[in-house]
Amino acid sequence: MSVKQVYRNQKFTRLVIVGIVGTLAFYVATFIDMKITGIPLDVATVLGQLVVGDNESSIIIGNIFHIGNGVGLTLLFGYVFMPISRKILKGRIWLHGIVFGVILTVTTVWFGMLPSLGAGVAGLNIAPEVPAMTMFRHIIFGAVIGILSKSTCEVRK
Numbered sequence: 001m002s003v004k005q006v007y008r009n010q011k012f013t014r015l016v017i018v019g020i021v022g023t024l025a026f027y028v029a030t031f032i033d034m035k036i037t038g039i040p041l042d043v044a045t046v047l048g049q050l051v052v053g054d055n056e057s058s059i060i061i062g063n064i065f066h067i068g069n070g071v072g073l074t075l076l077f078g079y080v081f082m083p084i085s086r087k088i089l090k091g092r093i094w095l096h097g098i099v100f101g102v103i104l105t106v107t108t109v110w111f112g113m114l115p116s117l118g119a120g121v122a123g124l125n126i127a128p129e130v131p132a133m134t135m136f137r138h139i140i141f142g143a144v145i146g147i148l149s150k151s152t153c154e155v156r157k
Contacts, residue, residue, distance in 0.1 A: 014152040015078040016071050022145040023070030029140040033133045041126065041133055046117070073104065074145050078152060097146020101138035109134050 027044075034040060048062020077100050085096045110122040110131065123130030 011078065011152055012075070015074050015149060018078075018145050018148040018152065019071030019074030020067060021148060022074055022141045023067050025144040026070065026137050026141040029137040033129075033136055037127070037129045037133060039127050039129055039133065041123070041130060070141065073141075074149070077142075077145055078149055082149075092146075093150045094143050094146040097142040097144070097149075098139055099142070100146070101140075101142025102135070104142070105135050105138040109138065 030042065034042070044062040044066040045059050046062065047065045048058030048060070051065060052058050052061050077097070081100050082093075082096060085099065089096060089099060114123040114126075114130070114134075115121055119126050119130070123134060
């Protein structure tokens with residue numbers, strides 16, 4: 001196996017681990033904002049209910065799906081977003097992660113997922129706090145994946 005292949009395998013594995021940790025940080029942010037606002041906005045449970053209905057396995061399935069989503073987004077961050085972002089935005093990699101989290105929230109959550117679930121743009125049909133909650137969660141996710149992928153996403157010659 002060539003050095004380039006080893007690096008590619010290591011990068012992929014590291015990004016998968018970073019994605020899991022970033023999603024766990026998202027869960028911590030979720031717990032915090034639900035405690036502060038009292039709004040039970042648990043995305044993983046909702047995803048599970050969409051897949052298997054409202055039963056005891058929906059939480060497990062939803063969390064597996066959500067962690068997989070976090071890993072997939074982290075791979076997108078490391079392989080696609082960072083090479084493009086480096087050309088546009090100068091700064092620390094955690095800043096790239098936060099920008100990624102903001103873009104993700106606005107494009108896919110506020111104007112995609114929440115409206116498709118009947119929650120309205122940015123989830124405003126649920127509560128006025130939902131936009132801040134979803135943004136907070138994704139900024140935490142983005143900052144964590146940015147910080148943890150620093151050595152993984154460094155430019156290699």
